[in-house]
Structure formats: structure tokens, C-alpha cells
Amino acid sequence: MSSDSQRKKISIGLCGFGVVGQGVYRHLIERADELAARLGVSIEVSRVAVRDLNKPREVPVPAAIASDDPLAVAADPQIDIVCELMGGTGRAREVVLTALRQGKIVVTANKALICDHGDEVFAAAREGGGHVFFEASVAGGIPIIKAIREGLVANRFRRIYGILNGTCNYILTRMEREGGSDEAIVADAKRLGYAEADESLDVDGWDTAHKAAILSFLAHGLWVGTDEMRVAGIRRITQADIAFARSFGYRIKLLAIIERCFECNELAVSVQPTLVPDGLVLANVNDVFNGVCVEGDVVGTTFYIGRGAGQDATASAVISDIVDASSVLQGVRGQFIPDEAPELLARDARVKLASAERIRSRHYIRLTVRDEPGVLARVASIMAENAVSIATVLQRENSIENAATLILTTHETSFARLDGTLAQLEEMPTLLEKPVTLRIAEFSD
Ligand code: NAP
Ligand code: HSE
Numbered sequence: 001m002s003s004d005s006q007r008k009k010i011s012i013g014l015c016g017f018g019v020v021g022q023g024v025y026r027h028l029i030e031r032a033d034e035l036a037a038r039l040g041v042s043i044e045v046s047r048v049a050v051r052d053l054n055k056p057r058e059v060p061v062p063a064a065i066a067s068d069d070p071l072a073v074a075a076d077p078q079i080d081i082v083c084e085l086m087g088g089t090g091r092a093r094e095v096v097l098t099a100l101r102q103g104k105i106v107v108t109a110n111k112a113l114i115c116d117h118g119d120e121v122f123a124a125a126r127e128g129g130g131h132v133f134f135e136a137s138v139a140g141g142i143p144i145i146k147a148i149r150e151g152l153v154a155n156r157f158r159r160i161y162g163i164l165n166g167t168c169n170y171i172l173t174r175m176e177r178e179g180g181s182d183e184a185i186v187a188d189a190k191r192l193g194y195a196e197a198d199e200s201l202d203v204d205g206w207d208t209a210h211k212a213a214i215l216s217f218l219a220h221g222l223w224v225g226t227d228e229m230r231v232a233g234i235r236r237i238t239q240a241d242i243a244f245a246r247s248f249g250y251r252i253k254l255l256a257i258i259e260r261c262f263e264c265n266e267l268a269v270s271v272q273p274t275l276v277p278d279g280l281v282l283a284n285v286n287d288v289f290n291g292v293c294v295e296g297d298v299v300g301t302t303f304y305i306g307r308g309a310g311q312d313a314t315a316s317a318v319i320s321d322i323v324d325a326s327s328v329l330q331g332v333r334g335q336f337i338p339d340e341a342p343e344l345l346a347r348d349a350r351v352k353l354a355s356a357e358r359i360r361s362r363h364y365i366r367l368t369v370r371d372e373p374g375v376l377a378r379v380a381s382i383m384a385e386n387a388v389s390i391a392t393v394l395q396r397e398n399s400i401e402n403a404a405t406l407i408l409t410t411h412e413t414s415f416a417r418l419d420g421t422l423a424q425l426e427e428m429p430t431l432l433e434k435p436v437t438l439r440i441a442e443f444s445d
Contacts, residue, residue, distance in 0.1 A: 013049070089112050
């Protein structure tokens with residue numbers, strides 16, 4: 001690495017040249033002059049690592065700089081900034097730690113890695129004298145990390161909620177518009193470069209959970225494990241749920257909800273398909289777009305909407321980090337970097353996770369039951385035994401012979417009471433499928 005005063009160019013090592021890597025490479029080349037003028041130094045991709053050098057690509061890897069050894073790229077003393085765009089928490093973790101231990105700057109879009117190994121990664125940055133930037137890890141092209149970390153630094157955050165997964169929003173939007181099932185739609189999300197290599201991370205809610213963990217850490221200084229959150233995806237949403245939503249003035253969105261009670265010092269993080277009243281901003285954030293609402297105690301409510309996945313949106317966020325990293329390399333320090341001062345983020349070290357008794361919401365429960373006398377009465381009695389108050393009940397015909405669909409909504413209740421109810425419902429011999437539950441949002445934007 002050259003010293004700040006001698007620096008004529010900044011060398012980038014791209015580890016990963018798939019959807020995101022190719023986008024970053026293409027836009028860095030297209031914007032090279034503008035970026036150089038802004039930074040006073042040119043940014044050059046000096047090495048690229050992939051798994052399979054012979055794979056055909058839309059943007060071919062320039063042979064002279066190609067490698068199939070990302071660790072060698074991470075360790076190369078000529079490389080200033082290592083962009084980890086491989087995904088996963090195995091080799092990607094080694095690449096990031098190798099670079100940080102050598103005092104390099106890492107830019108990553110890898111939310112699974114930051115969520116699962118954030119402490120280790122930040123510690124490696126502190127100890128090695130490097131830094132890690134990860135804007136592209138949450139909400140694609142929306143600069144939500146910058147907003148929380150810098151723009152809204154004066155605030156405490158009572159609630160942050162929103163749509164954080166482009167693939168799920170794309171699937172739900174098309175299911176609503178086209179009335180079809182989601183298999184072909186998932187295939188399209190993959191083809192368009194929205195989905196993770198393992199799309200179950202998207203569809204089962206884990207990708208949203210990784211992002212919610214990162215936002216919780218930035219806002220509240222506490223790492224919440226995905227096993228400590230309530231996480232549900234969209235796999236079991238059917239046209240029955242969409243039809244209910246439509247007739248009662250809701251849209252179904254997969255929402256991450258991060259709620260902080262400052263009086264009791266508790267934090268609750270959940271990821272659930274949610275019925276959102278269709279007049280609200282979030283209900284109208286469609287396709288691959290993400291939408292995040294951040295409620296600050298000083299600024300009030302703020303909204304951020306933009307493309308949450310895909311090559312260009314993600315490249316935009318990665319390049320913003322590359323530019324910040326380049327400024328740091330040149331000795332210009334504007335940005336707050338969490339790896340440097342995690343204690344500043346722990347705004348109150350006593351914050352703890354709220355128990356299921358303390359988290360309250362309204363809920364939607366869809367049951368597929370045997371169509372016979374006494375079933376509805378039994379369901380009502382289980383809800384009464386758990387002190388869950390029913391708001392509405394609907395019975396619909398079901399395509400399964402001798403079956404009926406029961407759709408119930410509840411008044412506000414705790415997650416503990418909901419869980420008790422579901423456990424008892426699942427023991428009913430007349431229940432034909434595991435219940436489907438949705439949260440009912442009562443936000444007002
Ligand atoms: P991708 O298209 O699957 O690309 C992954 C790239 O990494 C490929 O070039 C692959 O090489 C390379 N790679 C993977 N494992 C490797 C290994 N062990 N050694 C060498 N190279 C390896 O994935 P992507 O969609 O670009 O996503 C990359 C990262 O960005 C992930 O962390 C993802 O979560 C994140 N992200 C993606 C998006 C999006 O919209 N796609 C948005 C935000 C964040 P080959 O090409 O040879 O297989
Ligand atoms: N698979 C992710 C999504 C990519 O669909 O949101 C962006 O993080």
C-alpha cells in the first residue's frame with residue numbers, strides 16, 4: 001500500500017464477480033473520471049477472484065487480473081480495499097478477517113456475515129487498524145446505514161420497521177397482481193439477480209432477520225441473534241391470505257419490526273408477514289423496492305424507499321462505501337465507523353430483549369379444519385382459555401374435501417398468549433394443516 005501523500009491510485013480487490021461484483025466493476029469503470037475528480041485519486045480494480053474462472057459471464061473477468069483464490073487477493077499487499085462480494089459465512093469470513101488483520105479496508109454486502117460474525121469482524125478491524133464498511137448489506141441501494149449512523153445521530157429510535165427483502169416483496173407483489181403461485185415468480189427473482197444463492201434465506205425470512213440484526217445493532221448497540229427473534233417468511237402465504245387482505249383493506253408485506261422501550265429498557269425484533277393497511281406508505285412499496293420507516297425522537301418519522309436488491313442498486317451502495325473507504329485512506333475522516341467505537345453505539349448497555357409476554361400486536365390466524373359441527377366452538381374456546389380476544393371470524397370453503405378455512409383476527413394480545421393459543425390449536429384432531437399467522441400492523445404514517 002502506498003502512503004497517503006504518495007497515493008496516485010487506490011487498488012481494489014474484488015472477491016466475487018457475480019451479480020453484485022460485475023455491477024460494481026462496470027460502474028467503477030463507467031464513472032472512473034467522475035470518481036477520480038471527486039476523490040483526487042483514481043480507483044482501479046486490480047484483482048478479481050471467482051470460484052470458477054471458466055464460467056461465462058455477462059461482464060467477462062479481465063484475464064490479466066483474474067484469480068480463483070480470494071484469500072490471495074485479500075492478502076495481496078498491493079490491494080488497499082478488499083470488496084467481499086462472495087456471500088456466505090465460510091470462505092467470505094476468512095477473506096474479510098485476512099484483509100482486516102492486515103490493516104486493509106473491507107467493503108462487504110454480506111449481511112449474513114455481519115449479522116453472525118459482526119463482533120469478530122469489528123474486533124479484527126480494530127486490532128488490525130483497518131475498517132469495515134457494509135452499506136449494501138441492508139436495503140440494497142437505500143443508504144439506510146448512513147442515515148441511522150450519521151444523518152440521524154441526534155436521535156434515539158423508538159421504532160424502526162420496514163420491508164428489507166426485495167425478493168419477498170417482488171414475490172408478494174406479483175402474487176397479488178397475477179393471482180398465481182410463487183414458484184415461477186421465485187425463478188424470475190433469481191434470474192433478475194434479486195435472490196440469494198440459497199433463496200430459502202429470502203423466502204423463509206432469514207435474510208430480513210440478518211438485516212434487522214444489523215439495524216438493531218446500529219440503532220441500539222445490541223447484537224440480537226436471529227435465534228432470539230421471531231422469524232417467519234412468506235412460504236406459506238396463499239391466495240386465501242391475499243384475498244382476505246384485499247377484501248379488508250390490507251396488503252401483505254414481510255416486515256422487520258425493531259421496537260425499543262426506553263422506559264423499561266427493552267428491545268424486540270421480529271420478522272413476520274404483516275397485514276399493512278393499504279393507505280399506508282409501506283403498503284404501496286412494491287416489486288423489488290424496500291421501504292424503511294425510522295422513528296427518531298428528535299427528527300420524528302422518516303421514510304426511505306428504493307430498490308432493495310439487484311445489480312445496479314447494490315453496486316450503488318458498494319461504490320458509496322468504496323468512496324468512503326478511499327476518503328479514509330486519504331486521511332479525510334467524515335464518517336462514523338462502528339468498528340472503531342462500539343461502546344459509543346451501546347447507547348444503554350443495560351438494554352435487554354423483551355419477553356414474549358411484553359410484545360403485543362393484533363394477529364391474523366388462518367386455520368384449515370375439518371368441516372364438522374363443534375370445530376368453530378372448540379377454536380373459540382381455546383382462544384378464550386388463552387385470554388385472546390377474537391375481533392373477527394370468517395369461514396370459507398376449502399378446495400380440500402370436507403375441509404373449511406377459518407380466518408380469525410384478534411384484538412391486541414401478547415405473543416406469549418398467541419403462542420399458547422397456537423400450541424393448543426395444533427393439538428386439535430380436526431386441524432388439517434399448521435395454522436398460518438400474520439401480524440396486523442397498526443402503524444399510522
Ligand atoms: P452471486 O451472483 O452468487 O456471486 C457470488 C460471487 O462470488 C461469484 O462470482 C462466485 O464465483 C464468487 N464466489 C463464491 N464463493 C467463492 C469462493 N469460495 N471462492 C471464490 N469465489 C467465490 O452473488 P451476489 O448476488 O452477487 O451476492 C454477493 C453478496 O452480495 C452476497 O453476500 C449477497 O447477500 C449480497 N447482496 C446481494 C444483493 C443482490 O441483489 N444480489 C444485494 C445486496 C447484497 P463464480 O462466479 O465463479 O461462481
Ligand atoms: N436477496 C436480497 C433481497 C438481496 O432480495 O433483498 C438484497 O440484500
